[in-house]
Amino acid sequence: MWRRVASLSSLISSKRSSTLNQAAYSFKFFESFTTETPTQGKDGRFFKGKTPFITFVLGGPGSGKGTQCEKIVENFGFTHLSAGDLLRREIISNTEYGAKILDTIKEGKIVPSEVTVKLIRKEMESSDNYKFLIDGFPRSEENRIAFERITEADPDIVLFFDCPEEEMVKRVLNRNQGRVDDNIDTIRKRLKIFESLNLPVVNYYSKRGKLYTINAVGTADEIFEQVRPVFAAHEEFST
Numbered sequence: 001m002w003r004r005v006a007s008l009s010s011l012i013s014s015k016r017s018s019t020l021n022q023a024a025y026s027f028k029f030f031e032s033f034t035t036e037t038p039t040q041g042k043d044g045r046f047f048k049g050k051t052p053f054i055t056f057v058l059g060g061p062g063s064g065k066g067t068q069c070e071k072i073v074e075n076f077g078f079t080h081l082s083a084g085d086l087l088r089r090e091i092i093s094n095t096e097y098g099a100k101i102l103d104t105i106k107e108g109k110i111v112p113s114e115v116t117v118k119l120i121r122k123e124m125e126s127s128d129n130y131k132f133l134i135d136g137f138p139r140s141e142e143n144r145i146a147f148e149r150i151t152e153a154d155p156d157i158v159l160f161f162d163c164p165e166e167e168m169v170k171r172v173l174n175r176n177q178g179r180v181d182d183n184i185d186t187i188r189k190r191l192k193i194f195e196s197l198n199l200p201v202v203n204y205y206s207k208r209g210k211l212y213t214i215n216a217v218g219t220a221d222e223i224f225e226q227v228r229p230v231f232a233a234h235e236e237f238s239t
């Protein structure tokens with residue numbers, strides 16, 4: 001049986017053991033990484049030009065984050081940074097920790113935050129744009145806190161694509177892009193991690209008044225009509 005992820009707060013209390021397991025896992029994983037201390041930009045700003053406008057894009061696996069990000073890019077001129085894509089690029093580039101990332105993604109677990117934040121930060125630093133969609137991040141409170149620490153930046157908007165599990169599973173199994181994690185076993189693991197680690201982040205931004213919840217059921221165009229007003233409210237984003 002699949003169920004809709006509706007009440008966020010009721011799910012949060014059950015997360016403790018998953019959180020501890022993930023923390024122990026991250027520690028073991030991270031032991032094999034070089035632990036260079038991150039450098040912080042002057043006044044916490046490592047970007048060129050304007051103050052960055054940061055949108056975090058959250059939602060379960062297959063909820064349509066990437067699909068909607070493409071539309072936001074087309075309509076509002078953002079730069080799309082998918083944390084998952086950046087990690088997959090590390091695997092393909094065969095970097096020193098590519099194999100570890102591959103194992104982590106196959107297990108549906110979360111890659112240590114410092115690794116992911118540094119990849120995101122590098123992309124932001126080398127971009128001439130100041131409007132960023134950071135898709136699939138933060139996936140956990142640890143991700144969120146690491147981003148704040150390393151970049152000293154805070155998101156302006158957080159989008160949350162709220163989708164029933166049954167629909168997410170259907171979409172992922174039909175995706176057909178050859179992803180190693182698009183199989184039923186890994187999807188189940190990713191859904192558990194989503195509930196235990198990602199929903200607390202959603203809840204955090206909800207309490208801070210930054211969250212825009214989008215009903216992710218319907219056609220991609222219908223869903224985008226809920227997204228559009230969030231950005232249209234900022235006149236400077238009209239391209």
Ligand SMILES: Nc1ncnc2c1ncn2[C@@H]1O[C@H](COP(=O)(O)OP(=O)(O)OP(=O)(O)O)[C@@H](O)[C@H]1O
Binds near residue numbers: 059062066
């Ligand atoms: N509204 C929609 N209705 C039906 N299918 C959709 C819709 N939006 C996206 N899809 C399809 O569902 C699949 C998953 O979408 P997408 O890759 O955008 O999700 P995602 O949230 O980025 O997933 P992940 O977290 O696994 O990267 C894709 O094959 C996409 O074409």
Ligand SMILES: Nc1ccn([C@@H]2O[C@H](COP(=O)(O)O)[C@@H](O)[C@H]2O)c(=O)n1
Binds near residue numbers: 108135139
């Ligand atoms: N902040 C993140 C984002 C992703 N991952 C890992 O990548 C997998 C795929 O991510 P998608 O956003 O493309 O679905 C995800 O299941 C994680 O294993 C991560 O560790 N941290």
Ligand SMILES: [Mg+2]
Binds near residue numbers: 065066082084136
């Ligand atoms: Mg995606």
